[in-house]
Amino acid sequence: MTDLSQHLLGASFQSPVLLASGTCGYGEEYANLIPLDEIGGLVTKAVSLEPRPGNPPHRVAETPGGMINAIGLQNVGLDRFRSEKLPWLRNNLRAARVLINVVGHSAEDYGAVVSGLDSDDGFLGYEINVSCPNVKDGTLFGVDQQALSALVAGLRALTERPLVVKLTPNVPDIGVYARICEEAGADGLSTINTFPGMLIDVEGRRPVLGNVSGGVSGPAILPMGVYLTWRAAAAVSIPVMGIGGIRSGSDALQYILAGASLVQVGTALFVDPSAPVQVQAGIAEYMERHGIARVADLVGALTIPERE
Amino acid sequence: MTDLSQHLLGASFQSPVLLASGTCGYGEEYANLIPLDEIGGLVTKAVSLEPRPGNPPHRVAETPGGMINAIGLQNVGLDRFRSEKLPWLRNNLRAARVLINVVGHSAEDYGAVVSGLDSDDGFLGYEINVSCPNVKDGTLFGVDQQALSALVAGLRALTERPLVVKLTPNVPDIGVYARICEEAGADGLSTINTFPGMLIDVEGRRPVLGNVSGGVSGPAILPMGVYLTWRAAAAVSIPVMGIGGIRSGSDALQYILAGASLVQVGTALFVDPSAPVQVQAGIAEYMERHGIARVADLVGALTIPERE
Amino acid sequence: MSAPVRSWGRVLETRQAAGDTFWIEVDCPRIAAQARPGQFVMLGTGLGDVAAPFLPRPFSIGAREADGRLGFLVRVFGAGTRRLSAVNPGDELLILGPLGRSFSLPADRPIVCLAGGVGLAPFLFVGADARLEKRDVRIVYGERTGDRVFDPELIRRITGVEPDLRTEDGSLGRRGLVIDDLDLDDQPQLLACGPDPMLRACADLALRHGLPLQVSVEEHMGCGVGTCQGCVVLSAAGEWIKSCTEGPVFDARELA
Amino acid sequence: MSAPVRSWGRVLETRQAAGDTFWIEVDCPRIAAQARPGQFVMLGTGLGDVAAPFLPRPFSIGAREADGRLGFLVRVFGAGTRRLSAVNPGDELLILGPLGRSFSLPADRPIVCLAGGVGLAPFLFVGADARLEKRDVRIVYGERTGDRVFDPELIRRITGVEPDLRTEDGSLGRRGLVIDDLDLDDQPQLLACGPDPMLRACADLALRHGLPLQVSVEEHMGCGVGTCQGCVVLSAAGEWIKSCTEGPVFDARELA
């Protein structure tokens, strides 16, 4: 039997496959369809200090090879997350690791969510979302180097739990932002969030999405995600989670070979809830066929040809 | 009969549909397959001061809903472009407008190409490529605000011909770069070039492309292109050409409604050389059906819903 | 609510039921076993390729047979429904369902279904089920033009009910809308499914006559199971609520 | 060179010719009229959807019939060839061709085709044409294993030539490679198509025996017509040259 486990962020993951934030709710909704406790883990829908109402519909639509969404981080807010959502995760997941995706309008907001959660049980750490393109201030921290550094350093002081920062693809050099997070004390990175995009209803001459623009995800962004993961992983020594368009073991292996220690499956869940199990099986099949004992042996194991 | 013509950059375009740089060579290669003189025009493959050898293969591959390329701006260089390529364009295109895509390692390089061409006949103006992700210094000017401003101002001083700047999608706020170009004297903008991406041959554990990374184009990037065109067009009053994933009249109309005065068709040519004619026909059909007299009436004609 | 199942289903039969509308029967016993009228499924082609429908599309369950067969009414709207409508017997579709809340049918009232366009789909199932239970059920079905009308013979075959047909151009059935000239004296339970303006007109009608109304709404969906928050509609309380799990069937008074 | 044509072609017949290999006949008279052995086409599904092959794929012309029919050998390699291999009679494919340079066959030498794997495809056309012109043509055809061997009966039917078959595992034909145990005493013109290492071995063989060799190369392609510079191979002079217009057939001495 191939060993799919990975050890990082001070914990062991039984497989490198997690579910991406915003695509698996708070776990419970998929409990009948996905054997959640048999995969690596999941990242919750973003949690903010106050509940957020989200954007008007339409909130999702298909794009060529992918989808666009502008949910607007609709969520129940910190208090109800703690009282209604976290208990389910605590009580139902034994082996799968839980990261809580955190958003805020200000550094104080982020801090309040982390502080508010930190003494609870039922999760491993945080994924700090500085890269949501669907709310007005969503990528503020993600593109402003000073603000990002201060945000991460501030959160670092508030928690001993693993702190993973989810980066935006929307910058000239993601390596710079990766290093800023590492230096400010982040334990890991997630690459990438969605790309800003827009669809127009040509007949109605209006945007398809209620929020006008949204974030593009799915297979369409796979090559961008692999590239940005490769660049981010090369820039830092903390682990990176690869995200974007993964729907097979081979897609996941592209990220892993590019330097990702874990991967997250998002949009593919909507197409087929068995996607994470298929991705896991695909990785295992590959490892068996190539006689590879541990996932860690594949992380970053890409041969870059010499150039004259 | 619907009138597809557009008047801008001091010239009239018989249709808003052009062929995108790098996907139609120097025109001649497609002469038997595309009625070049019946479309809006074309943008040549990049021309640099010296010939460039380009990147090792593989140079192209398919990605989900699109393709990735790392040609490396292989081109014959200024002198042979003038002696071998430009004459064909001059002699064969009467109604279609020609823009010459220009690249350089330095501002001097760009300047030398523009000066070297300026007194020739057979083309309307320049598309300044500051956004190629497939060569080492390709996006240097595209992401550095000072360098971009100086480059455009420098070229402005060298030519009276229309100067269009082709922007990179790879920045937090494309509007900033759009305004810099306008202020430095650009006559128009092209949005967008390809997105940096990477594909990995999982079995061989090496990059698919000889250049390791490349630029992603095709339908996969359509929603990003529409968004960035909308943002760029909103930031400036010079005309914008919309580019990215266009393969139908309806795709082109998304760009036009978002604010593009012209559009360019790239990757779709490889799928079907009749793409530009199909796009043109699709726009005409729409205009007839909606009783719209001129393309200009559709440019930016998007209704953005009010938000409480 | 029952637990939704993910299952590949083999297409058994397809037939064109109007110019742009197809009736597709799929073998899917695990979902059929649980289905209730008003529920829907997400119908897709799986992860194999990225052609539309890349995301699965929501479809009302139009029929459920004892042999495990499900029937869907698929009208071509865009690229996704064009591909789905072109499936052939033997093809496999990926199906997630049954999803959402079903109609709740009070025992003491006759049922009047107000169907606009593809809004007919759930009422085929309602009609068939109600007839099985020997209930009084009427299907009032409207289309803009006659060429869009779902084959009335097929409606009769599926439901055993004779549809009260209306077209706006009068080319088939009575000229007019589904809310015109209704006999509501027996204080029926109204059910409505169709375009938004029609649902609003139905709500007015129900209000005027003091009749209970349940509506089935349509909104773009991502997951279909309540995780993505993609499918919201505005509640009477002014909140965005998920139509995939709170709906698609709502009491008309719950919505804004 | 003739001017390439863009044309939809109707699939007339498909048959499985080996485990993962299909023979597909398409009606495409405008391209067939011009085709010469060694040329290729770009085969795709058009702009309608984005499933692989979104970009068309290059295929050697495997046969050309007087009635306007083209034959292609399609081996499943990845997602694009999987979809292409699964077409059915009646389906339409978008075809761009004929493309590239053909083999040039000197009148004064017999012809020996060295075919590795799908490299067989162009030699079906070469063989059929050479037989028509009553020329002496031999087809040496190698595969790794027997289950991959393209139906020899079909090769005979298409070309009228009895292939000299080799497999590395010896399960069909002679055990060994296409360059093993060849009778080259009649100073033939060598033609080769197959994987890179095989082409290099053929070049060595030609050099050793002082025989002329033309090779057909495979490189990823974008446009197929010389505009994109996507398909380059290294020339003997150390330059990247386009295999779609300068090739795919090269004199072996032109390449690095």
Ligand SMILES: Cc1cc2nc3c(=O)[nH]c(=O)nc-3n(C[C@H](O)[C@H](O)[C@H](O)COP(=O)(O)OP(=O)(O)OC[C@H]3O[C@@H](n4cnc5c(N)ncnc54)[C@H](O)[C@@H]3O)c2cc1C
């Ligand atoms: C609960 C429910 C039940 C439905 N039942 C039926 C039915 O039985 N028969 C039938 O023909 N149609 C039904 N529809 C509508 C059907 O889902 C849409 O026509 C279909 O999604 C359109 O997809 P498309 O790719 O053809 O259109 P496109 O416009 O090309 O689709 C683009 C995007 O918009 C979304 N979209 C567009 N229109 C709708 C819509 N009306 N509802 C949801 N998403 C939409 C698609 O999911 C996709 O993401 C139902 C919708 C819902 C929500």
Ligand SMILES: Cc1cc2nc3c(=O)[nH]c(=O)nc-3n(C[C@H](O)[C@H](O)[C@H](O)COP(=O)(O)OP(=O)(O)OC[C@H]3O[C@@H](n4cnc5c(N)ncnc54)[C@H](O)[C@@H]3O)c2cc1C
């Ligand atoms: C001139 C020429 C003639 C050919 N003739 C035949 C033939 O007669 N029969 C046959 O079965 N095959 C032939 N091939 C190879 C065939 O084109 C590839 O097997 C096919 O492109 C693979 O596509 P895929 O989607 O299945 O593979 P994938 O690996 O999934 O394709 C991914 C990408 O790589 C490219 N690619 C991968 N392998 C090749 C390759 N060998 N050549 C070109 N592009 C490649 C594809 O175009 C695509 O962009 C020929 C190739 C060339 C260049």
Ligand SMILES: Cc1cc2nc3c(=O)[nH]c(=O)nc-3n(C[C@H](O)[C@H](O)[C@H](O)COP(=O)(O)O)c2cc1C
């Ligand atoms: C409907 C939807 C909602 C999302 N919500 C969040 C979110 O709340 N927080 C976050 O960090 N990312 C969010 N994302 C981004 C995903 O976590 C992921 O980064 C992105 O979708 C790319 O991965 P994919 O292509 O596998 O979907 C969301 C994505 C989708 C499609």
Ligand SMILES: Cc1cc2nc3c(=O)[nH]c(=O)nc-3n(C[C@H](O)[C@H](O)[C@H](O)COP(=O)(O)O)c2cc1C
């Ligand atoms: C093979 C290839 C070569 C390209 N070469 C150039 C180039 O030389 N200069 C340039 O500005 N853009 C170049 N581009 C980018 C295109 O002009 C266009 O901006 C991009 O492909 C997006 O449009 P599309 O999706 O319609 O292809 C190239 C694109 C491709 C696919």
Ligand code: FES
């Ligand atoms: S469709 Fe995802 S929550 Fe309703």
Ligand code: FES
């Ligand atoms: S494939 Fe485009 S130049 Fe050869």
